[in-house]
Amino acid sequence: MARKLRILRASDLNDTLDMREVVPLIEQAFVERGLGRTEMPPKSYLHFPSHDGVLLIMPGNLPQMDEAAVKLINVHTRNPTDHGLPTLISTIVLISPDTGEPVCIMDGTYVTGMRTGAVSGVATKLLARSDSRVLGIVGAGFQGPFQFHAIRHCMQVERLLVTDLVPERARQLAHMAETFGIPAQACETIEEVVKGCDVLVTATPSDRPIVRDEWVHEGMHINCVGTYARGKQEVDPAILKRSIVVVDDWTQASHAGEINVPVSRGEFDRSGVYAELPAIAAGLTPGRTDDRDITVFDTTGLAIQDVVTAWKVFEVAERENLGSLIEPLYT
Ligand SMILES: NC(=O)c1ccc[n+]([C@@H]2O[C@H](COP(=O)([O-])OP(=O)(O)OC[C@H]3O[C@@H](n4cnc5c(N)ncnc54)[C@H](O)[C@@H]3O)[C@@H](O)[C@H]2O)c1
Structure with missing residues (x-):
């Protein structure tokens, strides 16, 4: 019927x-x-x-x-x-x-908000160091609260550092985190957030690298969420070169994800990708194996x-x- x-x-x-x-x-x-x-x-x-x-x-x-x-x-x-x-x-x-x-x-x-947050949560669970405690978020727009909620259910978040081009948005997200009992600080610079966190989320529509290589330290995990289209990028490609890079899907990521610009310039190719996250989730490939590694997850969003x-x-x-x-x- x-x-x-x-x-x-x-x-x-x-x-x-x-x-x-x-x-x-x-x-x-x-x-x-x-x-x-x-x-x-x-x-x-x-x-x-x-x-x-x-x-x-x-x-x-x-x-x-x-x-x-x-x-x-x-x-x-x-x-x-x-x-x-x-x-x-x-x-x-x-x-x-x-x-x-x-x-x-x-x-x-x-x-879209719920699933994009949850994807970062799953990637954090599979790739971040188990003793990660400080979450950093760059870009506190629509995605910000979804990222925060998902990741706090996947790692023990003891502190949030957040920044946004519009400082009021960072303050609002910090305030929201505090209502959930998590101390939070709205930072003036991206540098403060990156240097101070264990797990970083970038969720901006930037079309140039805004996270510099020298700010990123051993053992960090980065979820690159914001890059959704050809020509866009949020992190310095030098970070990719010294990291364990995991993508949600090679085809999508190489066309429209964080790696798309270095791929288009011939500076990065499939041999630089450690795995697709589905293979790690299915237990076919190990996730993080060394606490000193930097892991980068490039997510473009899967149907x-x-x-x-x-x-x-x-x-x-x-x-x-x-x-x-x-x-x-x-x-
Ligand atoms: N990977 C995925 O599956 C997926 C899914 C949804 C959205 N996205 C992308 O994630 C990004 C964020 O989405 P949204 O819905 O939260 O957008 P939004 O416009 O609501 O928020 C983006 C925020 O980033 C801030 N921002 C911009 N440039 C910045 C900079 N240089 N430094 C600090 N902050 C900066 C803006 O002020 C804004 O508050 C977009 O690029 C969107 O296309 C990706």
């Missing part, structure tokens, strides 16, 4: 999930990928140069979990000024693997992460009757 289609707007979704349940889900999605049990064609792009826009299409299928979805994300840089709309608009369509029906259409912003997180949101929405239901589109 035809199923009604659930519509979930952004305002229906806030706080639907607990980060403690998303981290293991994301880890499981990495395991599935590591074991070769996912289907995830490369991201496709449609370009709208006359509108300064691009659309990314991200399909993913996890047969073992019986979950599939397609995420659409547009990046239209003139939206805020010309149309009063956000630069990024993201929509996820959940597909029933059983019948092929779309069962839910949801705004993708919340899912399968959106799939598992969005289906968890849908499960809650079904249970709590969130959003609205419409008649199937195809009848």
Whole structure:
């Protein structure tokens, strides 16, 4: 019998999930990928140069979990000024693997925040030194709280150092951490954060290296989150040269991740990558083996992460009757 289609707007979704349940889900999605049990064609792009826009299409299928979805994300840089709309608009369509029906259409912003945070949490768990205590965050925008919450469930965070070009944002994130009992300091410089932390997150849209090689010390772990497109980078490529570099997916990372600029200049290639995180999550490759190593995780975001997180949101929405239901589109 035809199923009604659930519509979930952004305002229906806030706080639907607990980060403690998303981290293991994301880890499981990495395991599935590591074991070769996912289907995830490369991201496709449609370009709208006359509108300064691009659309990314991200399909993913996890047969073992019986979950599939397609995420659409547009990046239209003139939206805020010309149309009063956000630069990024993201929509996820959940597909029933059983019948092929779309069962839910949801705004993708919340899912992207939760899954991106959880990915850093999983990478921190698998790659950071076990005695890491100080978390550093550079870039305290939308991602900041998700990164903080995920990582505090994956390492024993005793202190947060945070900085942002807009100091008020760093102060707000520091204040939020303190409400969770974690002493926090909004720092004036990136140098202070990098030198003082054990685990670093970079979550800015920077297109030049903002983390210098000489600030990075032995034993650190760095989650490079911000670089999502060709030509962008956040850390000095010299850091990559002396680190254990792990990517979420070589193809995506070499085109659009932290390594894309050095790869395009011929200064870095696949031989510089230690492993893909799915192989480590699946136990096929060891994670950190030496406390003195610097580990760098380059994440570009995988469709399968959106799939598992969005289906968890849908499960809650079904249970709590969130959003609205419409008649199937195809009848
Ligand atoms: N890897 C992934 O899967 C993934 C997922 C989502 C977002 N992203 C990327 O992560 C980045 C952050 O996303 P967001 O949604 O939090 O964006 P945002 O715009 O909400 O926040 C970015 C923050 O970085 C700050 N910033 C910019 N340049 C800085 C600098 N040089 N030093 C310090 N702070 C600086 C800004 O002031 C802002 O507060 C974006 O580039 C986004 O595309 C990546």
